[in-house]
Amino acid sequence: MATLEDTLTTKRTPLYHLHQANQPNATGWQHLGGYAIKAGQDETQVEPTTVAPACGLTDLSALARVGLRGKKAATILSEKHYQLPAAPNQALRQEDGSLVAKLSASEYLLLGSFADDGERISRDELAWQAAERAHRLPDAYLLPRQDTHAWLALTGSHASDVMAKLCGVDLSPKAFAPGHVAQTSVARANAIIINASQADLSCLYLLVDSASACYFWPILLDAMQEFEGKELNIMALRHHHPA
Template sequence: MATLQAQDFIERSPLYRKQAGATLGRLGDSVIVAHYGEHDESAQLARCALIDLTNLARVGFRGAESAEYLKERGYALPEAPNRALTQDDGSHVARLSQTEYLLLGSLRDAGRRVAQEERNWEFGEAANYLLPRQDSHAWLLLTGEHVSDVMAKLCGVDLSPEAFPQGSVAQTSAARINVIVINLGLGELPCFQILCDRASVSYFWDAMLDAMAEFGGKPAGIDVLL
């Protein structure tokens, strides 16, 4: 079998230069890190891991009628701003304001449902406006028992479990750039979904790994999530 190369795909992560030596896998028309090395990364995931999900689909909607539109599309919505819900298919919906929502795709379907929402949207009379997020935001997943400790080194907001419980959303800054931090775990596994400016993700990736080093943190691939 031929080895996958990042340059062979239409879409590749802005972090591809930092993923030398990783084993790559397909995610639709894009390439994503499957795993680093040959060992099982489950223990790393539980302790402290950083996963690049930038090539997984995401999209936003804003407007007075966005909530009704998304409900008609089958999404369960948070009841208040700065809250998030995981959907039955593994995708996520974060409510960023009274009328703005962010949809994050699921690895179970390689993000197809959320990607289809962006393709299906049409401009019309309804107060529901598309906010493309694929090219504006990068998406990282921080996992493990030390998620709050890592973020405490980079962010002035208290993201401890007591102050920032499951389903919380913080729109703040970390390592001096704007970020959206969403506390949505995978079962019992603590996870922070972190979105930042795509153009700044290379810098932010390094800042995250530096903060994680104290806790034995390392990058991981998506195979351990599947």
Template structure:
């Protein structure tokens, strides 16, 4: 029996923002992050702010903190957001979470990036291919968040389940 668990977090809140002024606007909203891209930055409420590039971010809400709703309410065309635009990641990306000792081994069968814990540091982000789908992989402690095209969610879940069963 495997101690590795696959969960579908697709019903959880998430949102993206992109544009040249996004880092300034998110900072004004109280989010904390560094300059490095392809990094995840834990927030005080337990959410995870992922910096995908200098001007593109993804917020994964932990539980029901209201962080996504708060950001949606704060952004508007009239606000001082400048060149910062919402990206509805909940509509476009399925969200899975894998946790357990075999996760790096499972990913090794589906992905070309070495996600072993001693190679892929905590809060690292890989924008890569998983099961031939464009994907975002985020290490969060001993677990991994995986986001990919929502239209292919059933296919991806089946691939992950098959790899877990092997």
């Protein structure tokens, strides 16, 4: 297992230093998608039925994410065999577990899969970057979401109850079904919220400005206390997250 010294040349998520300070008892560091992540003490001991039964908060910022905007964005994504949502503010899970969210008529957000640690999204982004440099990405351009947005996951049966304290949008399961997207204010800051729930795991994804990540994290943890929520290590959640 990697030591702190091993992470010095590794990429770091926006919450890296906060995790470093708040988890002094973790057993070490691991690498995921080129990023240093904190290794939890019990990620191999968590049962699927007990992952965040009330609510849990996980930093998914080590997984790949990218945006694409422009008149030809849909065509470019379709050529890479992505299935696209029918309308803005909808998200569609792909066969490999990745997620495509349509944020407007011409803007898409792609989130990597647990199944391949986001490798598909990373690979396609590199190809699009090369095409963009060669001026072969007409009427579309990339948005570097990996750099601009931290990615958090709020899981468990009380996820929407936690968000009700922080957001004016009704995110209850009846009003905000799986696949719905909200671009709104959370705790007085902008955020993209995606209902990424699946059959055995209620899950809300939050994409927040990277500079605000260390502001959001303690606020969410505080809002979770009423429901006995806890912080979850990404490796624990990955072991039990459907592909």
